[in-house]
Amino acid sequence: MTQFLVIYKAAASAxxxxxxxxxxxxxxxGAWMEKVGTHLADPGNPIGKSWTVTASGAAPGGNALPIMGYTILEADSIEAACQLVEGNPMLSDPLAEIEVAPIVPIEM
Structure with missing residues (x-):
């Protein structure tokens, strides 16, 4: 199984x-996590306001929809991971977004 990073994005007012x-x-x-069951590798946490770091330095940053939190799921494919995300409470906000991306292990 592959691990997938699930990133929750929404307005702070949500x-x-x-x-x-x-x-x-x-x-x-809790109900969503119970439904996901053994595919939940890490329930994650909320995330505070981010800063953006560039070669010029660091400053408060963020996109129109800031990252609000994350979860790590395990699934056989990105399609399966996206299916697990269906019904996630974050989606009750019509302006929220959830990104799903595979975590690619680096072999040393």
Whole structure:
């Protein structure tokens, strides 16, 4: 099986603020993780505001949709990994995006 990096992108305003909304969001994430089951290699974490580093230095950066978090899944193909992402709670925001990319091991 191959590991896939799942990157969640959404506006910061998409995060629930009210405690009951946060609880509902966590329940939805728990249900999705249970559905994914043994394909969940690392549930991941939320990610704070990023900076961009170039040859000129570092500065607060980010795209129109900042990266909000990540998960690592295991699947036989990228198509299978994308199917596992279907129903992910992040997709309840119509402006959110989820990117799925294979993690390519480097042999030393």
């Amino acid at each position: 995060a629930p603020e009210a405690p009951e909304d946060q609880q509902a969001a966590m329940a939805a994430w």
